[in-house]
Amino acid sequence: MGTPGPATISLTAAGSAYGVRRSLTYLAGIIAGTTVVLLAVATGITAALLAVPAVRPVLIAAGAGYIVWLAYHIATAPPLAGQGEGSAAPGLAGGALLGVANPKAWVAIAAVFASARLASGAAFDAAAKTAVLTVMIVLINSTWLAAGASLAPLLRDPGRARWINGALAAVLVAAAALTVVRP
16 A cells, blocks of 8 residues: 555655645545545445446546646656745645546555455455555555655755656656556
């Protein structure tokens, strides 16, 4: 759950570019979107969606489009010294969209539900997994945001900022691509 992926990399980039405080709504959106994924897996909606062959490519295309758009904005973000307080960090809706469209979230959460057993009854097991994963979603994503904010001093230099922003954007796209092409 905590390894680099589209949501965690984008939170790192948002934290480094905008700071923790200005990225909190984006964090809340990612948490909300990932929680939607968690609930979809826990309730079996995922199995129903995957039973419709046309749905998977549409979801992948929507997620990939948003990730590329986000990576572009990360790569082209100005150095921190050039950003005023009016510079807008990604918002709640963008975070929620990435949380839902994040292929790594679907795979990781489905893997937990398919492999781990926390309680003897099916309903108790699903409830326990949902509770544990919800706490993990909040802690892991908050940690990645804070880690990104720790990069902020490096982003005050325009040359370093361009390099770091470009690297974060490339890693974001690569993490998403690796998640989609894995068997």
